[in-house]
Amino acid sequence: MQIRTLLAGVAMTAALAGCATSGSQAPDSQKPAAQTAEYKGTLPCRNCDGIDLTVDLTGTDQAQPADRTFTLEAEYVNHPQNPPAEHYEGNWDVMTGTPADDKATVYELTPNGEGQVYYFQRIDPQTLELIDPQLRRFENGQALQLKKQP
Numbered sequence: 001m002q003i004r005t006l007l008a009g010v011a012m013t014a015a016l017a018g019c020a021t022s023g024s025q026a027p028d029s030q031k032p033a034a035q036t037a038e039y040k041g042t043l044p045c046r047n048c049d050g051i052d053l054t055v056d057l058t059g060t061d062q063a064q065p066a067d068r069t070f071t072l073e074a075e076y077v078n079h080p081q082n083p084p085a086e087h088y089e090g091n092w093d094v095m096t097g098t099p100a101d102d103k104a105t106v107y108e109l110t111p112n113g114e115g116q117v118y119y120f121q122r123i124d125p126q127t128l129e130l131i132d133p134q135l136r137r138f139e140n141g142q143a144l145q146l147k148k149q150p
């Protein structure tokens with residue numbers, strides 16, 4: 001069972017937000033090290049106690065698209081079939097506006113190879129919420145939120 005199947009049943013899709021900026025200056029011969037923002041949460045699951053989701057966003061909103069990468073890890077908690085953890089990598093992009101809020105910031109995560117595109121709306125600097133492909137929030141949106149880790 002893949003996370004895209006469960007998320008489709010739970011919600012239907014996703015994206016991402018709020019990256020830290022790189023802080024220190026590197027020597028002229030080196031690029032600054034990219035900063036990663038980690039978000040975690042547990043999404044609802046019909047057949048288990050939840051899906052522990054971790055999303056790491058590397059880069060900033062202002063970085064070139066090729067420099068914005070992500071990893072997404074999903075682990076099923078107490079699932080009767082004990083499926084393996086899932087891992088996706090790819091690039092993320094920044095979008096502005098949703099049908100309900102023309103100023104909303106949405107992160108679009110596109111996996112390399114197979115996998116669906118995920119959309120996350122930035123609720124505040126510390127919170128991302130999984131939204132559907134039409135950029136709409138779900139009624140149970142608070143259950144679909146990831147919190148930025150210190």
